[in-house]
Amino acid sequence: MKKILILIALLFFGFGFSQNNTIENNPTFVFPEIHDFVNDYDDILSLSQEVILKAYAKEIEKQNNIGIVIVTVPSISPYTDIYDYSLDLAKQTTFGCIVIVVCKNMRALQIQNCDAIVSKLTDEETKSIIDHHVIPEFKKGNYFIGLENGIREIKKELQ
Incomplete structure (x- = not known):
């Protein structure tokens, strides 16, 4: 027995x-499949908002040859840290050099920059963009405006 x-x-x-x-x-x-500039798996954006953000990302790619990808997810499980999740997601994708990950349920946001653009967009500049242009709108529930502000500021830094 x-x-x-x-x-x-x-x-x-x-x-x-x-x-x-x-x-x-x-x-x-x-990881979700990254198939476009905007990948809204958490449904926090309307279709028209996705189109606008995609247009900004296309413009930046055309002007600077730097792809920006936005990914919203309902969960980062089995990860517990948005930084680790976004870093691994950025390593997996070849679609963009800047990966913006939003997890609304965790109230978490991370912008990952590839090594090729660190001289143009430093971690300190990225943190400043998040703190001053994205988070204030996210706190009001304005996810689109926060992302739009963030992409506009990234565009300014890359010029």
């Missing part, structure tokens, strides 16, 4: 660990 219980326990724990490996080794399980 003891052998059967031990065998059941080993099988139970073995399946539990293998499921975690599947999650960690399968990035499509964690």
Whole structure:
């Protein structure tokens, strides 16, 4: 009887660990597909707002050859830190050099810059854009205006 219980326990724990490996080794399980400049998986933007933000991002790409991607997500699970999530998401995508991640449920925002533009847009400048132009609007529930302000300020810094 003891052998059967031990065998059941080993099988139970073995399946539990293998499921975690599947999650960690399968990035499509964690990250949404980035298919455009604006990827609103949390539905915080209207279609017309997405079109406007996409136009700004296209303009910046045309003028500076730097792609900007906005991704809104309802959750960053299994991550607990928006910085780590956005960094790994940015590493996975080839679509943009600047990745803006918004998780409304966590009240979290992160802008990740690729190494190629750090001389044009530093981490300090990015933090200032977030603190002074994006977050004040997010606190009012104006996600579109906050993102629009952020993209406009990024455009100014890149010129």
